[in-house]
Amino acid sequence: MSGYKETATHESCFRPGSTLCAGCMEAIAFQSVGRVTDNGVKTIFTIGTSCAEVSSLAFPNVVAWGRGEAPPDDFSRSFAILHNVFESAPTLAEAVRDVADVLTDHGALSAPIQVISASGDGGALAIGLRSLLHTIHRRTRVTVIVLVNEIFANTGFQYSPATTPFASTSTTPSGAASSGNPAPPLDYLHLAIAAGAGLVAQLSPAHGKLFQKTMEKALACETTAVVFVPSPCITGWKFEDGETMQIATLGARCGVFPAFVWERGKGGAVKDCPREAHERPPVEGFLGTQRRFNHLVRRDPAGNGYQVRDGSEADVDQFRAWTQSNVERLYALAELR
Numbered sequence: 001m002s003g004y005k006e007t008a009t010h011e012s013c014f015r016p017g018s019t020l021c022a023g024c025m026e027a028i029a030f031q032s033v034g035r036v037t038d039n040g041v042k043t044i045f046t047i048g049t050s051c052a053e054v055s056s057l058a059f060p061n062v063v064a065w066g067r068g069e070a071p072p073d074d075f076s077r078s079f080a081i082l083h084n085v086f087e088s089a090p091t092l093a094e095a096v097r098d099v100a101d102v103l104t105d106h107g108a109l110s111a112p113i114q115v116i117s118a119s120g121d122g123g124a125l126a127i128g129l130r131s132l133l134h135t136i137h138r139r140t141r142v143t144v145i146v147l148v149n150e151i152f153a154n155t156g157f158q159y160s161p162a163t164t165p166f167a168s169t170s171t172t173p174s175g176a177a178s179s180g181n182p183a184p185p186l187d188y189l190h191l192a193i194a195a196g197a198g199l200v201a202q203l204s205p206a207h208g209k210l211f212q213k214t215m216e217k218a219l220a221c222e223t224t225a226v227v228f229v230p231s232p233c234i235t236g237w238k239f240e241d242g243e244t245m246q247i248a249t250l251g252a253r254c255g256v257f258p259a260f261v262w263e264r265g266k267g268g269a270v271k272d273c274p275r276e277a278h279e280r281p282p283v284e285g286f287l288g289t290q291r292r293f294n295h296l297v298r299r300d301p302a303g304n305g306y307q308v309r310d311g312s313e314a315d316v317d318q319f320r321a322w323t324q325s326n327v328e329r330l331y332a333l334a335e336l337r
């Protein structure tokens with residue numbers, strides 16, 4: 001494995017030119033993954049329809065991808081992208097892996113290939129859950145990245161199975177009769193472990209060094225490695241440009257999407273998110289940074305952060321209870337072998 005600084009100066013394959021919102025975590029994740037994959041091995045991405053895909057791969061405006069002047073037959077530098085339908089990125093990655101392995105077995109391919117599937121949480125956890133789980137179940141040697149912005153962003157910010165409780169989305173709007181999303185998210189980390197994954201992580205580039213090391217382990221995994229990337233969405237979560245990394249860090253520390261890395265046979269760990277609630281940042285600080293939770297908290301008029309809105313005390317208590325159960329769930333998952 002290379003050092004953090006060395007990898008951070010690698011050339012990413014995700015270049016300027018996309019129409020993603022400036023500061024979008026999907027772009028930051030691709031930048032980071034692009035640097036880790038500049039490791040001398042040919043990379044093949046399969047990408048399902050998502051903000052990341054429509055903003056960079058819509059024909060004829062295919063922009064933002066490339067690595068120097070490397071031609072396609074330079075296996076150590078170049079990469080390929082297969083765009084596929086919304087829900088099938090893991091299945092297509094599996095097909096690519098199979099073809100590469102057959103070609104290698106027949107002596108037609110001498111250079112190694114690393115295969116990465118990338119999709120949003122709508123693509124991977126709603127319509128594409130079957131594709132994801134069966135690719136994992138078949139122990140396919142691919143890395144799966146799921147960009148979890150908790151909504152179907154590019155089609156209008158609809159709720160997904162990964163949406164945080166009480167978040168206002170276009171299909172779970174807050175209002176007189178509703179406090180936003182009523183349901184806790186699907187336990188997708190546990191599902192990936194139960195389906196047979198070799199490595200499962202919940203981690204964003206806000207955890208720079210850990211994200212890089214985990215991606216390197218994922219690429220080296222002999223079976224399916226799944227990295228769920230919490231991806232604060234500027235437009236859907238409604239926050240100011242430039243706050244993406246801060247919100248990603250805060251959300252992880254206060255228990256909404258704690259950093260978690262697990263390997264089969266070794267178990268796992270929750271990072272930088274204590275089990276005891278009083279040792280974590282208060283949830284109001286996280287809720288207040290995004291207008292999707294505007295119905296729960298407001299700015300303290302005295303200038304001391306955020307305070308719970310009158311009438312929302314019970315909802316925020318429920319939110320606190322949910323973060324506690326979320327953190328305990330991950331500590332329990334870490335014990336699995």
Ligand SMILES: Cc1ncc(C[n+]2csc(CCOP(=O)(O)OP(=O)(O)O)c2C)c(N)n1
Pocket residue numbers: 026049050051052085086119120121122123124147149151152153154155160
């Ligand atoms: C079978 C099918 N249904 C619906 C769509 C329309 N569609 C394209 S992308 C998308 C939502 C993508 O959401 P997500 O995977 O979470 O990615 P994000 O846009 O949030 O990055 C939808 C509904 C489609 N392309 N194909």
Ligand code: SF4
Pocket residue numbers: 019020021023024025026051052055149153154232233234235236
């Ligand atoms: S809508 Fe959200 S996920 Fe889509 S490009 Fe903008 S910030 Fe990124």
